Amino acid sequence: MTEPVLSIPPPADRPASAAGIPTSAVRRSRWLAFTAGLALVALGLLWELVLARTGGGTLAIKVVPLVLALPGLWRMKLYTYRWLSLAVWLYAAEGAVRVNSAPGREVALAGLEIVLSVLLFTACAWHVRARLAAGRLIAAVA
Template sequence: MTEPSAQVPTSAVQRSRWLSFGTCLALLVLGLLWELSLARTGAGTLAIKVVPLVFALPGLWRMKLYTYRWLSLAVWLYAAEGAVRINSAPGREVLLAGAEIVLSVLLFTACAWHVRARLAAGRQAPAAAAAA
């Protein structure tokens, strides 16, 4: 019997992996640009908020299921920050906050899709092996 990591990923797993990785990277870049150049709120120390996204990237790249699970929970902190800032920010910060909310929801959706696809593929593999 093969291990789950040795199985060839399905197309749904691959698509959700790339969507998760790309969205996480986009959210990380948005957070850095927001705090360091586009709408600075101080000395740039709030850029530290993207550190969890930096830690998530290697796990997303290696398709670690644990990373997708914890990131799907942690991403709501970014959505909450966007919701707070969209109501209190002036000018173009409203657009940045809206982009943060959209990217957060998209990242959550991609992570949830990946976890579901991986678990479904894991259930199908033993059934296909037993039928053969």
């Protein structure tokens, strides 16, 4: 007795993500993550080099991990979204420390850093969740 052969439905019957096309949730989370990451890089550079220079601008090096993550975010590398969702809390922690200890306008910059960090984390978590859900859907159809 032979086992039944599972056939894969034709591309028209398969979900969009099965054909290699990202779902709308994946596309939206990618754009949100990329935009928030880019904004966090811009804020870090402007803060350390122009708006509130501390340490002669050497603290601008803190944006290097974000700059390295941007190509992975753009290419939708799942690994990048995963490690960045953990690393972004370092920026949120820095913002939390500075919001309580910084003088004047730096408090607003620190608050913005916290907001962008939480937004980036949310977008990364949303992206990972949407990609994994799409993968489960493909596995169920196949």
